[in-house]
Amino acid sequence: MKTTELCALVAGLAYFEVAHARNIPNIGQTAPKVVSLSTQRKGIPNPVHRDRLRRRAGSVEASLDNQETLYFVNATIGTPAQSLRLHLDTGSSDLWVNTPSSTLCEERSQPCGYAGSYVANSSSTYEYVGDWFNISYVDGSGASGDYVSDTFTIGGTTLDRLQFGIGYTSTSAQGILGIGYPVNEVQVGRAGKDAYDNLPKAMVTAGKTARNAYSLWLNDLDASTGSILFGGIDTEQYMGTLQTLPIQANAGVFSEFLITLTAVDLGGQSIAKNQALAVLLDSGSSLTYLPNDMVQTIYDQVSAEYDSSAGAAYVPCSLASNTSTLDFTFTSPKISVTMGELVLDLVTSGGRQPTFNDGEAACLFGVAPAGSGTNVLGDTFLRSAYVVYDIDNNQISLAQTKFNATTSNVKEIPTGTSLPGATVVSNSVAATEGVISGSGNGNASVGNTKSSGVASVAMSVSTYALALLSAGVTTYATLY
Numbered sequence: 001m002k003t004t005e006l007c008a009l010v011a012g013l014a015y016f017e018v019a020h021a022r023n024i025p026n027i028g029q030t031a032p033k034v035v036s037l038s039t040q041r042k043g044i045p046n047p048v049h050r051d052r053l054r055r056r057a058g059s060v061e062a063s064l065d066n067q068e069t070l071y072f073v074n075a076t077i078g079t080p081a082q083s084l085r086l087h088l089d090t091g092s093s094d095l096w097v098n099t100p101s102s103t104l105c106e107e108r109s110q111p112c113g114y115a116g117s118y119v120a121n122s123s124s125t126y127e128y129v130g131d132w133f134n135i136s137y138v139d140g141s142g143a144s145g146d147y148v149s150d151t152f153t154i155g156g157t158t159l160d161r162l163q164f165g166i167g168y169t170s171t172s173a174q175g176i177l178g179i180g181y182p183v184n185e186v187q188v189g190r191a192g193k194d195a196y197d198n199l200p201k202a203m204v205t206a207g208k209t210a211r212n213a214y215s216l217w218l219n220d221l222d223a224s225t226g227s228i229l230f231g232g233i234d235t236e237q238y239m240g241t242l243q244t245l246p247i248q249a250n251a252g253v254f255s256e257f258l259i260t261l262t263a264v265d266l267g268g269q270s271i272a273k274n275q276a277l278a279v280l281l282d283s284g285s286s287l288t289y290l291p292n293d294m295v296q297t298i299y300d301q302v303s304a305e306y307d308s309s310a311g312a313a314y315v316p317c318s319l320a321s322n323t324s325t326l327d328f329t330f331t332s333p334k335i336s337v338t339m340g341e342l343v344l345d346l347v348t349s350g351g352r353q354p355t356f357n358d359g360e361a362a363c364l365f366g367v368a369p370a371g372s373g374t375n376v377l378g379d380t381f382l383r384s385a386y387v388v389y390d391i392d393n394n395q396i397s398l399a400q401t402k403f404n405a406t407t408s409n410v411k412e413i414p415t416g417t418s419l420p421g422a423t424v425v426s427n428s429v430a431a432t433e434g435v436i437s438g439s440g441n442g443n444a445s446v447g448n449t450k451s452s453g454v455a456s457v458a459m460s461v462s463t464y465a466l467a468l469l470s471a472g473v474t475t476y477a478t479l480y
Contacts (some may be wrong), residue, residue, distance in 0.1 A: 002249050013220040022033065025181075026172075031384075032228075036065050038059065047063065048052040048438070049348040051115075066447065069214040070150075071087070071088045071218060071226065071283055071379065072087055072115075072174070073085075073086055073087060073088050073154060073155075073177060073228070074086075074154075075152060075153060075154040075177070076125060076150050076152075076153045076154075076307055077097065077123070077150050077151065077153075078118065078119075078120075078122065078123030078124075078125060078151060078162075079123050079124045079125040079150075079151055080122075081151075081153065081427055082114035082116065082117075082118050082122065082123070083116050084097055084115060084175055085114070085115040085116055085174065085175075086115075086116070086174065086175045086176060086177035087175065087176045087177065087284065088175045088177050088179070088228065088283055088284070089177060089178045089179065089180075089282070089283060089284030089313065090177050090179055090180055090216070090257055090281060090282055090283040090284065090389065091178075091256070091257075091280060091282035091283070091284040091285060092135075092176060092178030092180055092183055092184065092284060093131075093178040093180040093182060093183075093184040093185045093282055093413070093460075094135060094141055094164070094165055094176070094178045094185050094186055094187075094197050094198065095152075095162070095164035095165070095175070095176070095177050095178060095198065095199060095422050096111045096167055096170075096171055096176055097116075097117065097118040097164065097165070097166035097167065097175035098115075098117040098118070098143075098166075098167050098172075098173070098174075098175055099117055099118055099119060099120070099145070099166050099167065099168055100112060100117040100119060101119075101168070102117075102167060102168055102170055103169065103174065103334070104168060104169075104170050104171060104172075104173065105117055105173075105178045105235070107243075111173035112173050112174065114174075115173055115174040115175060116175075117122075118166060120146075120148055120150075121167060121173050123150055123151075124458070125150050125161075126148060126149075126150045127148060127149045127150065127161060128146065128148055128441065129146070129147035129148050129149055129163055129166045129296070130146065130147045130191075131145075131146050131147075132147065132187065132190070132191040132193070133145050133146055133165035133167075133186065133187075133189075134148045134186060134190055135165065135186045135398055137272065142170070142171065142282030143165065143169065143170035143171070143172065144163060144167065144168065144169050144170075145166040145167050145169065145170075145245070146166050146168070147163055147164070147187065148163070148165075149161040149162060149163045149164070149426045150162065150164075150166065152199075153163070154199075157203070157208050159199075159202050159203070159206055159208070159378060161198075161202055163197070163198075163204055164372075165186075165476055170224060175469060176284070176431050177199065178198065178284075178412075179198065179199055179200050179214070179389075180196070180198075180255075180257065180361065181254060181255045181256065181391060181403070181473055182195035182196065182198050183247055183253060183255045184252075184255045184256060185198060185225045191424075199216060200212050200213075200230060200391060201391075202229075202479050203230050203231065205283065207232070208231070209230050209231025210231055210233075210412060210413060210414050210415045211231060211390070211392050211413045211414065211415055211416075212391040212392045213388060213389060213390040213391060213392060213393075213419075214228055214229055214230040214231065214232075214388070214389055215228070215229045215232065215233045215386065215387065215389070216228050216283060216387045216388075216389065217234065217236065217237045217238075217381065217386055217387075217401060217405075218283070218379060218382050218383040218401075219401070219403060219404065220252065220340075220383055220404065221340065221341050221383060222343065222402040223343075223403065223404055229410065231412060231413050232410050232411060232412050232413055233388055233410070233411050233413060233419070233420060233421070234405075234408055234409060234410050235409045235411060235420070236402065236405045236407045236408050236409045236413075236423055237386055237401065237402055237405045237408075238309035238386035238399035238400060238401055238402050239399060239400045239401075240399055240400060241399065241421065241423050242386070242388060242397040242398065242399045242419065242421055242423070243330075243332060243333040243393050243397060243399065243422070243423055243424075243425050244396070244397040244419060244422050244423065244425060245259050245260070245330055245331065245388075245395065245396050245397070245398065245425050245428050246259075246394060246395055246396075246428060247259060247395060247396055248260060248279075248430070248431040248433050248435050249435070250392075250436050254394045255397060256280055257280060257282070257389060258278040258279065258280055258281075258431065258434070258435060259278070259279060259281065259330055259331060259396050259431075260275075260276055260277065260278060260279075260330060260331065260428065260429050260430060261275055261277045261278075261279045261328060261329070261375070261377075262274070262275050262276065262277075262329050262330060262331055262429050263275060263327075263328075263329035264290070264294055264298075264303055264326070264327065264328055264329070264466055265326075265327040265329075266297075266298055266302075266324060266325075266326050266327070267325070268324075269301070270274050271297050271298060271412075272291075272293075272294050272297075275427050275433075276430065276431050276432040276433060277375060277376045277431060277433045277434050277436030278375065278431035278435045279376065279377050279434065280374050280375065280376045280377065280414060281377050281382065281387060281389075281396065282376050282377070282378055283378070283379060283382055284378075285311075285376045285378030285379065286358075286376050286379050286380070287360065287366050287367065287368050287376075287379070287380055288366060288367050288368070288376065288377050288380045288381045289367075289368050289369065289370035289373070289375055289376040290367060290368075290369070290370055290375055290442075291369070291370060291375060292369045292370070293371075293448055295367055295369040296369075298314055298326070298367055299365075302319055302322075302365065303315065303316070303319075304365050305356075310362060311368055311369065312365075313364075313365040313366060313368065314346075314362050314363065314364060314365060314366070315343060315362075315363055315364075315365045316356070316360045316361065316362070316363070317343060317345070317361040317362065317363040318359075318360070318361070319342075319343050319363070319365075320338050320339055320340045320343035320363070321339070321340070322339040323338075323339075323340055325338050325339070326339075326342065326367070326437075327335060327463075328377070328381065330398065330425075330428075331425050331427070331428040331429050332425050332428075333398045333399070333425065334400075335381070335384055335385045335398060335400060336382040336400065337380070337381060337383075337385065338384070338413030341366070341380060341383055341384055341423045342365060342366040342367060342380055342447035343363045343364075343365065343366070344363055344364040344365075344366055344380075345363055345364075346362060346363055346364055366380030367380065374434065375434050382460060383401065384400065384401055385399070386398070386399045386400070386401045386402070387400055388413075388419060388422070390413075393417050395419075397419055397422045433447070471478070
């Protein structure tokens with residue numbers, strides 16, 4: 001993120017900040033392997049630009065910092081502990097952090113001060129691994145430096161010698177906690193080396209969890225709490241029954257969280273039916289990206305103003321009170337997203353609400369076109385779904401989320417294939433679009449597909465302000 005180009009017209013985003021660890025009660029005679037944290041929220045810059053920057057070419061529960069469309073966890077690294085705020089990302093697989101001596105972090109505005117940075121030589125438990133860490137983004141940005149290992153603590157659970165990357169050169173002020181498949185690590189796809197144990201896998205290896213699986217509960221747009229449970233589920237955070245679907249292989253390999261979308265409806269009217277479309281469940285994407293024809297139909301129905309140069313659409317803020325839902329069906333489970341979860345606030349640097357030419361307040365709409373790239377169900381979808389990511393068994397379990405749950409009932413995910421309270425969907429549709437068929441390691445093909453999706457929605461921060469003008473928004477400003 002280039003601080004000289006920051007646009008002041010931003011979505012009023014909130015992030016979940018770790019406040020304290022929550023104790024999990026015993027189940028039977030043995031405490032489940034779960035770590036839980038509570039959260040708080042604050043505000044950040046616009047999500048469309050952030051999507052462009054972050055997307056790649058027993059149980060432990062961690063709290064999430066809800067930045068309305070970005071989600072963070074707090075962690076510490078090293079001895080003595082160095083505190084960092086990390087962007088939680090199911091769409092990538094590496095943990096990486098900034099170092100304060102990087103060109104970015106040494107900028108006058110101190111962009112890394114908020115999320116924290118890591119000094120390897122200040123830690124007595126630091127160990128050097130290699131110099132091949134190099135993660136890149138579609139616009140040429142990214143991070144590069146060394147792979148190292150050190151003590152890592154999250155949610156009261158500590159891992160020794162967890163491997164991660166240090167961004168001696170980077171363009172993101174926040175470190176990223178990728179929790180996807182190890183095969184999708186840049187060490188595998190770029191350096192041609194074997195996968196290492198990333199955070200979810202390392203928890204299993206260390207005996208902190210019984211299975212490489214975790215559940216994600218983002219809660220609603222206005223909530224100040226959310227959680228991720230490594231190795232567990234909380235039955236009080238969703239409604240109905242969890243329904244289990246197969247993850248779709250890409251290029252013959254399970255490497256990303258792709259499931260099959262079969263229908264989309266808006267307000268009871270069909271947007272698309274009889275689909276077999278692979279969609280990526282990606283907490284690192286702020287918005288939801290769907291095929292252009294679907295998006296155009298949705299825009300027509302909600303009267304969205306779209307700017308192709310920005311890859312973003314704007315709607316009257318009053319749409320948030322509309323009672324219609326955008327419904328996503330996956331063979332049988334259906335997740336309903338209310339308009340209130342899709343209409344994102346915009347504010348200027350002066351704290352004012354931007355308006356269209358007719359004086360009506362303007363907001364950002366949470367669905368955008370995927371173009372020729374990957375179709376992504378980002379945070380504007382994921383807030384409405386309780387999702388269990390079962391990496392060991394290549395399965396995803398879904399249920400409608402229960403917003404602002406006030407009680408908790410944590411169940412450990414055991415070894416094997418069973419999932420507490422879940423039902424396997426029979427005759428689930430296999431994806432015929434959005435995946436690459438074939439065999440091989442799959443990593444390069446998956447990465448290229450994902451990257452092309454970023455390019456289709458890429459925009460500079462300054463373009464974001466111009467897009468608001470072309471959409472009829474008249475109140476805007478620029479931050480420097």
